[in-house]
Amino acid sequence: MLDMRLYMAQRLSALVMAPFVIVHIGVMIYAIQGGLTAAEILGRTQGSLFWFLFYGIFVVAVSIHAAIGLRVILFEWAGLKGVALSVISWGIGLVLFAMGANAVWAVTA
Template sequence: MLTLRLYMAQRITALLMAPLVLGHLAVMIYAIQGGLTAAEILGRTQGSGVWFLFYGTFVLAVSVHGAIGLRVIAHEWGGLRGVVLEGVMWGAGLGLFALGARAVWAVTFA
């Protein structure tokens, strides 16, 4: 049952990430073609709840998706099982979330 739930969580986060990746790429292309500097980009994102929600959702989805993927790799290639396997998954997920959340906070509110 756990495997099915993890499988579904990874697929749902992939569905979430697809439009977020496209949105992120569109924004980056717009910024580069518009000749925006980093300071100008930060000026537009600072204090924006919309960008906080956009990139916060992105970070949450990537954290879950990546942790589950690394869990599968650790099991298939590393032969990890049980508590160690779950620890790898949770450690990776929390690490990805912490790094991403710090970046989102820096871009939108710091």
């Protein structure tokens, strides 16, 4: 079920995600020193092209990576095949992207 194309998409999206996860967690640990408020977060992210691109690319990578991973589980464990498998996998990817993109836009716009 995982052909070369899907395999590379999942591996490359993982490669993209690795440094993003480290920076994401690193900034969180750094930012909560001395307390944390919504205003402080929004002050950092609103209008920032850097954080828009950072979390925007992160969301794209997560959507691709998670959809392919869940596709394998749905095929091997739930027995989904063919069109149903493709539709549900694309659906998972698109929902994750929509939710992530919505959140990124909300804090950076």
